[in-house]
Amino acid sequence: MIDTSAPLLSVRNLKKSFPIKKGVFGRQVGAVQAVNDVSFDVAPGETLGIVGESGGGKTTAGRAILRLIEPTSGSIKFEGRDVCALDTRGLRAIRREMQIIFQDPVSSLNPRMTIGAIIREGLIIHKLAQGAAADARVKQLLEEVGLRKEYATRYPHEFSGGQRQRIGVARALSVEPKLIICDEPVSALDVSVQAQVINLLQDLQRERNLTYMFIAHDLSVVEHIANRVAVMYLGKIVELATSEDLYREPLMPYTQALLSAVPVADPAARKERIILQGDVPSPANPPSGCVFHPRCHHPAKDEACSRIVPPLEEKAPGHLAACIKQPPTIVSWEQQQQAGGVRPPERYLPIAAVH
Amino acid sequence: MTDVKTTTEPLLSIRDLRTYFHMGSVTARSVDGVSFDVGAGETVGIVGESGCGKSVTALSILRLIQPPGRIEPGSVIAFEGKDLVTLGDEEIRNVRGNRISMIFQEPMSALNPVFTVGDQVAEVARIHAGVSRKEAWNRAVEALSLTGIPAPGDRAKQYPHQLSGGMRQRVLIAMALMMKPALVIADEPTTALDVTIQAQILDLLVGLQKQFGTSILMITHDLGVIAETTSRVIVMYAGEIVEQAAVDELFAKPHHPYTEGLMFAMPHIGRDQERLNVIPGTVPAPTAWPVGCRFRERCPYSWDLCEREHPPLYQIGAGHISRCHLAIEPERRNHPHPPLVVQEGAAA
Structure with a gap:
């Protein structure tokens, strides 16, 4: 209960x-x-x-x-x-x-x-x-x-x-x-x-x-x-939702890639998958803005993603995600443009991520 | 990937492989009479849980079994016209890393920490192709770039600890593919890796296999990896093959109760299940395999025949074999009973 x-x-x-x-004196670098x-x-x-x-x-x-x-x-x-x-x-x-x-x-x-x-x-x-x-x-x-x-x-x-x-x-x-x-x-x-x-x-x-x-x-x-x-x-919660919502409708591109990478124990269900490029960056030197932006596949990804830290915000009732390119977002299009954004937010949910 | 290739002469043909570990008064029969083929260009998977004998099978093929382990006389591992079991030490070294290579689970312990990764990849070419230092280095950089390592020339000069787990696994793949071997044995190649990196490495292996026509023996506990990479599957339990079939057939129509149990014990994304199915009990010890069917005590269908007679591999369909007496009394599948073994966890 x-x-x-x-x-x-x-x-x-x-x-x-x-x-x-x-060094010998254990200087913090x-x-x-x-x-x-x-x-x-x-x-x-x-x-x-x-x-x-x-x-x-x-x-x-x-x-x-x-x-x-x-x-x-x-x-x-x-x-x-x-x-x-x-x-x-x-x-x-x-x-x-x-x-x-x-x-x-x-x-x-x-x-x-x-x-x-x-x-x-x-x-x-x-x-x-x-x-x-x-x-x-x-x-x-x-x-x-x-x-x-x-x-x-x-x-x-x-x-x-x-x-x-x-x-x-x-x-x-x-x-x-x-x-x-x-x-x-x-x-x-x-x-x-x-x-x-x-x-x-x-x-x-x-x-x-x-x-x-x-x-x-x-x-x-x-x-x-x-x-x-x-x-x-990389040390942040990037998405938080009920188990049902998260697996049916992952909104943060990292979650999408993670879900699509799971091997499915059914040869008939072989599917396209999102293959992320590169490795997880070092947590000692995380990327600016959205920590996922260097590996992100969202079609609207642009300069704004590397400048604005995305807030973990409600995208649907009880469904939080940190992505300024998945609408709705409190980071307005004007703010994104000022940060070098050229592609307005648009909803993106690739088939490969849906189970 | 799903079509089973039928070649007249298989690349690798194993017959009655028995690898036993003699420890004082007891003998662990880790691999106990295993026979299977791998065709040229084929990807065969071996799936099973800890202690089923899948890794010992892999090590036996390369004759990497150390005392007190021994490949028992009468075992045959035929590969390119030679029996690897009786091959001399010098000759088996020519096979290892050259015609058959291996990718291990733990890339950190498979690499030498005091040499650069380039040196270690180049060493393969120096030993097996006898090329000069410079030529070997060039080949190493080329092999590293083939595995998708960015800036391979710079990466080659780095030491293993400077690379991530996924990069190290790529280095091992570069080493394994250096001599364009006929067969690559991959023993849990992605188990130590994160899921997005696992996807990269599996993608890479499948791509390289298509490009070079290398045969792959994929050893894993993960049915997902099996479903996504192999064309034919061998299920091992208690030192034996218990089922073998083309991958689509195995997942659509698993015959052996152990295979069936494994498939239902796994949680599946998108499948609504209140409780997971459980295979009760644990794998028996290799020093004392049960008489009759080795899965009998954990099986919901077993009957007196299973205790009396060790089941042979029955032919179930085209290319589909199963070590289960249900093959001759299929109606018993409709009447499952609680397994004999005391179910741990059923209390409370």
Whole structure:
């Protein structure tokens, strides 16, 4: 059940930059804008998908929200509480309610600890249970994620990738969080095992009314699990819409290219695709104006795109996109002309991008 | 791309390939009796999950299996009139990188970090064509430009860490195509790449294949990559081929329950599905393949025959084979049952 009356998580103008240092004295010579002015809300019970390619900033955004890395600026509100203003004790308390599941189920579990001890740790730290009560809770959690309770005495190396990811889920659930940030939780898994873990996450969400932020590069997995999807490119959200709208009518040319690039498992449906030229530019030196303009295929692209930073604006009800060439836009044609624009905005939706 | 080429003499013909790893008292039968052909100019895909034996099959073709692994006697890999299994070390080196080359998944670990990429591409020509340093360098720059690397002359002077993942994969493709090989084995060539870069690389491979008529053996876990690049598909499970068909036929009429399961376990954009289909359980260990059908415990159709008899590859249609007893009792497909294996994740 999605409750839209008040957001569970509210992120405003989040920025995270990493300094680039050079020489023996570590002089700062530049900065990588990993997350550059990102704002969004997540409603209770909702799954917000975050997609994009490497270097897009999706993992950094996820970790900055938990303050696993300190944000450079911006505000993060969880149930109205300002996460950025919390001291160590407050942060520990709030992390009980916000958990994370990592991509790599091998390196995220301590090889020297038994599965039971790994899951128990959270219960002890947050004083939720101890002794026999904690043991019973561990067994219950293992069964809830579809593992046998006898597994509590075993070590991580005794499990397959899919089972380890279930252990990661059990650990996150142990403290009864409201929000779980899933950072590429299934991308290291085989297709058949991936489906098992996705179904598990969906079942748990339904039973416990969990809220997910689901970070992934696999667009078909995100479409399956998310209610709304944010597309990130070079540290910015370039499009944000319901899953249905985004996949049916992608408006930002980057989203269009991303969708058209997904290989379709149906030889009868082979289609033309938008092949982007070149690589993702370095986030240390992002292009001016619209960060996507050097690779953009929008027919109305012109000089204005390299001068004007496109606002993330509403193009249709609940559908935000950052493109001054997709109407409607608050950047008027006059303003675009003053910035060297020669082609007026026109709606563009290539067949190759539509699924 | 979709027409299956029929040549009288296949370029590569593998018969009963068995690659076993002997580890003390146990033996992992990673590739266990695999036979297939690749025709000249054909793109054949091998699809399967981790541990099915697809990568070991690829490494066996180039004889890159290290002890305790061994290609068992009786295995045949016929290529251009030679049996690669029994070829001497010197001769197999002449085949590698020259007549058959390989593109690996992880371009960073396949390149040497202390040499420029130009030197590494040029080395292929120096070894296999015996040309001068200067000539080799020129050929390297030419090969790099063929793969769409902008300013190839400048890029050739750079080191691997200075290039992006997609660029590094282009360098590997340039190395692989340098000697105009008859066969390129691509082992998960785009798995480590972002989706828009993957599209560029697949586009490039398909284009170069058309241009030079090279055969490609495409090894991947991704059915999307298979559907978009290959003309014939081999599905592997537990060290064996379980199904083989022309790509259109396989996707339209998958026969083996494992193939069927894989196709439905994948989320598809635009398909409204509440829950994903799941293949319960996990792949068995290669040290102890189950008797009878190796997929039996995870299969919704299995019956007593599947436990008693290891299924042969049945002929299903023209060029379509499947290792499933449903071929002789097709009506059982209408009566699925819960698989024998305990379904992990079904609790809660």
